[in-house]
Amino acid sequence: MKFDLGIRVGHLLTMKEGKGEVQKDYFVGVEGNRIASIVPFKDELVSACKRFINAPDKIMIPGLINSHTHLGMSLFRGFEDDVTFHQWLFEFVFPVEAKLVDEEFVRVGSELSALECIRFGTTTVSDMYFFPEVTAGVLDRAGMRGLVGQHLADFIAPDEKKFGDQAVATRRERFLQFFEKYKSHPRIQPAIAPHAPYTCSDELIQMVTKISQECGIKVHMHVCETTGEVEESIQKFGKTPVKRLYDLGALHENLIAAHSVHLTDEEIELFKKTNTSVVYNPDANLKLSSGIAPVTRYRKMGIKVALGTDGAASNNDLSLFGAMDIGTKIQKLSNHDNTAMVALDALNMVTYEAAKVLGLQDRVGSIEVGKLADLVLLDTHHPHTQPLHSVLSQLVYAYQGLEVNTVICDGKILLENGHFKTLDPAVVQKDVDHMRIKIENAL
Numbered sequence: 001m002k003f004d005l006g007i008r009v010g011h012l013l014t015m016k017e018g019k020g021e022v023q024k025d026y027f028v029g030v031e032g033n034r035i036a037s038i039v040p041f042k043d044e045l046v047s048a049c050k051r052f053i054n055a056p057d058k059i060m061i062p063g064l065i066n067s068h069t070h071l072g073m074s075l076f077r078g079f080e081d082d083v084t085f086h087q088w089l090f091e092f093v094f095p096v097e098a099k100l101v102d103e104e105f106v107r108v109g110s111e112l113s114a115l116e117c118i119r120f121g122t123t124t125v126s127d128m129y130f131f132p133e134v135t136a137g138v139l140d141r142a143g144m145r146g147l148v149g150q151h152l153a154d155f156i157a158p159d160e161k162k163f164g165d166q167a168v169a170t171r172r173e174r175f176l177q178f179f180e181k182y183k184s185h186p187r188i189q190p191a192i193a194p195h196a197p198y199t200c201s202d203e204l205i206q207m208v209t210k211i212s213q214e215c216g217i218k219v220h221m222h223v224c225e226t227t228g229e230v231e232e233s234i235q236k237f238g239k240t241p242v243k244r245l246y247d248l249g250a251l252h253e254n255l256i257a258a259h260s261v262h263l264t265d266e267e268i269e270l271f272k273k274t275n276t277s278v279v280y281n282p283d284a285n286l287k288l289s290s291g292i293a294p295v296t297r298y299r300k301m302g303i304k305v306a307l308g309t310d311g312a313a314s315n316n317d318l319s320l321f322g323a324m325d326i327g328t329k330i331q332k333l334s335n336h337d338n339t340a341m342v343a344l345d346a347l348n349m350v351t352y353e354a355a356k357v358l359g360l361q362d363r364v365g366s367i368e369v370g371k372l373a374d375l376v377l378l379d380t381h382h383p384h385t386q387p388l389h390s391v392l393s394q395l396v397y398a399y400q401g402l403e404v405n406t407v408i409c410d411g412k413i414l415l416e417n418g419h420f421k422t423l424d425p426a427v428v429q430k431d432v433d434h435m436r437i438k439i440e441n442a443l
């Protein structure tokens with residue numbers, strides 16, 4: 001037996017080098033957790049596989065990458081919608097988090113999110129939330145891949161309460177413990193996630209930058225999501241948030257700047273100069289009326305851009321198919337040019353280019369021999385996915401996410417014919433029901 005797993009697929013979109021070429025009737029062979037062969041299908045390949053999946057009518061794409069989310073927040077889905085951004089964050093999210101969020105809350109929220117991600121073909125996430133070790137544990141059990149960021153801000157967060165007046169003083173030491181625990185994990189990578197310039201002091205931003213340099217890890221931060229925070233920064237610091245980050249030495253190639261909706265020309269130049277990356281979150285930006293990030297311009301200038309869903313409290317789902325669709329269309333509209341962003345751009349932002357943003361380009365983001373086996377199979381037989389003139393167009397403008405049939409991460413099957421193979425959805429649902437009642441009673 002040569003391959004642990006072999007898959008015959010009707011339409012193979014490898015995303016190699018970010019190109020959108022589709023190969024017909026191909027075979028992908030997996031040895032252990034790596035892709036070992038990509039060749040035209042032949043009958044004799046079947047006997048070389050310990051396990052063979054015959055999918056001549058399906059599309060295969062690389063496992064999708066969600067570059068900005070808060071998995072633990074999915075228990076807040078749909079609870080306080082249709083209010084202003086300020087009300088949403090300061091009157092709802094922050095106070096409720098302070099009251100309710102504990103390890104159990106993050107575990108259940110992360111499990112629900114992990115199921116949703118897998119169901120929608122997402123194998124890698126870049127997360128930012130409290131109790132990152134809990135989320136890391138959930139992703140590990142779910143069989144997924146992730147950059148898991150320790151949330152930090154000037155206020156004492158739910159995961160810091162138990163440290164009392166030592167909470168701030170022990171931040172560095174506690175993060176380093178988390179880093180040590182996961183730094184060699186095959187699928188989980190620790191990251192550090194200062195919430196946003198408007199919630200982080202200069203001292204905190206400098207500490208985070210130093211840790212990032214020492215550990216060689218990514219910094220994941222919300223940057224310039226709203227015009228309000230830009231105005232506040234000018235009033236408080238005499239400069240825009242990005243200029244302040246630059247002056248603090250906090251713009252660098254390891255910074256993943258989520259949103260980046262409101263940047264001046266000078267700030268965009270600073271992103272380019274420092275090789276800072278951007279995550280575009282069109283659903284959340286539209287829903288919270290934050291604005292439209294000029295990602296077409298960023299990419300033309302050579303700034304790397306990935307796509308994210310943000311958390312379920314501000315989207316309200318974690319489907320990258322929805323994000324690709326709406327994200328592409330609003331770029332067409334805002335640029336008054338329907339070629340400004342095309343289907344291939346969107347697919348790049350959830351695969352090849354996203355892997356570069358997260359620093360995982362040697363491992364994932366495209367289907368290539370030697371890369372890790374993160375693979376997604378999608379059905380093509382639904383009325384809304386036919387006829388299949390263009391795989392790329394269908395994936396971005398017609399697919400919704402539930403057409404995902406089978407998901408493989410690191411060579412392991414996480415979803416097969418729509419059935420979950422790692423986490424048990426019935427068990428997670430019981431916990432979600434319990435937490436829903438707890439949330440309602442607490443308010």
Ligand SMILES: [Zn+2]
Pocket residue numbers: 068069070222258310311
């Ligand atoms: Zn966010």
